[in-house]
Amino acid sequence: MQQSVTLPNDLSKLAPAGIKTYVLDTNVLLHDPTAITAFAEHRVVIPMTVLEELDHIKDRRDKSVSREARIAIQMIDKVVGSAAPQAIQAGVDIPGSTLSGDLGRLAIFPDQLLDASDNVPFLDSTQDQANDNRIINVALKYQSEHPGEFVCLVTKDINMRIKAKGSGLEHVEDYRHDRVLDDIDLLATGYKKSAGDFWDGILEVDTVREGSITLHRIPRVELPEAYPNQFLYDDNGFISFVDHVDADYVYVAVDSRDNLMNQRFWGLAPRNLEQAMAMRLLDNDDLDMTVLTGPAGSGKTLLALAYGLHAILEQKKFSKLIVARSTPPMAEEIGFLPGTEEEKMAPWLAAFDDNLEILHGADECAFGSIDYVKERANIQFKSLNFMRGRSFNGAYIIIDESQGLTQFQLKSIISRVGADSKIVVLGNLAQIDNKYISPLTSGLTYLVERAKPYPHAGIMHINGIVRSRLAAFAEENL
Known part of the structure; x- marks a missing residue:
């Protein structure tokens, strides 16, 4: 007999997350030409001004920047390729944006059609700031047309983020998809120093022979963050080298400080x-x-x-x-x-x-x-x-x-x-x-x-x- 389960009154069912809209600045696509695939199942909007800027940049003599611009244009072309103009403005599926589930959608917004008569607090299009302002205006337009939805401008330009916030845009972000760490202090250094004696923190170890090398085999649970070619040393003069790592063990070769300090390269x-x-x-x-x-x-x-x-x-x-x-x-x-x-x-x-x-x-x-x-x-x-x-x-x-x-x-x-x-x-x-x-x-x-x-x-x-x-x-x- 099936029994029903009653949830406590203070527990409520989470509402499904809605589709978010991300308006991309040109510098995001120059920084990561594949950025349009980085927003999962959400909507990505490319203002026409961004395409115009990419078009100018792709012919620059600065080869590194022009190359990124061409790659970004090619990525966009692969997505919108044969779609009809109305479909491109509404949004086209982005292949590879998710591994499973709904794909993200890419839309091109004709921001040249925006004018001050719309009921939106647009920034003016003065010559000095025309492009930045037009891109911000696209995000403001989406925010006004989709109240209650998450609409975000993504740019690596700090001043542009400040201007967008000051213009009434609720969500403005830096492009973070390319960050591999939350804090630069967590970056791998290639070594790990143990306070006191290294072996005091090791509960289990045995010795194996691989070819002409004697290695200490330590369970991965003892050194969960160890990686190949990392040095391990302590305050008492012990120093070792991680020869290799497998699913269960870390294999460590013991070295000596004297051997390391006596190396010479070209007299150095x-x-x-x-x-x-x-x-x-x-x-x-x-x-x-x-x-x-x-x-x-x-x-x-x-x-x-x-x-x-x-x-x-x-x-x-x-x-x-x-x-x-x-x-x-x-x-x-x-x-x-x-x-x-x-x-x-x-x-x-x-x-x-x-x-x-x-x-x-x-x-x-x-x-x-x-x-x-x-x-x-x-x-x-x-x-x-x-x-x-x-x-x-x-x-x-x-x-x-x-x-x-x-x-x-x-x-x-x-x-x-x-x-x-x-x-x-x-x-x-x-x-x-x-x-x-x-x-x-x-x-x-x-x-x-x-x-x-x-x-x-x-x-x-x-x-x-x-x-x-x-x-x-x-x-x-x-």
């Missing part, structure tokens, strides 16, 4: 433990990629360059050393500089010449040594704009100042790495010069978190500032 010795751990990752032949983060002056570039010379000239592991970095505003300026690509890149890559001088400054003929090393190591300076579409085999590749790159840009660069190559990605999240990127949305942050579980990638955050005591003061206090 580590000056702190974090540099030593970074050197161990760089010299690990099983790692195809190493990501080094840290403040200015922590030695990231010097370590990467020293290992490159060591691996090419002494160990013969690679045939060339390729150095590249983000160079805003590259497209407008590089063409006006004389010389070859390497000579055009020289102003932006002077830091590598400075580090070569550090490595060879004590030589009897320093400049002669530097030129000789550049030629012998086949050092090539490249612009990131010209790396796309190429494949680099047998190369040691350094990507410097990567904190200003988007997730999409970093992916397109790393996918260029060919056989028998290693890539080292360097960056300082405190020195982002892209106005649409924050530490939480940087491609470097995305790369660190996504590469963390990959067994052929290593991560290391180098904290200690060794450039000078003045550099340390500036980093901490200015």
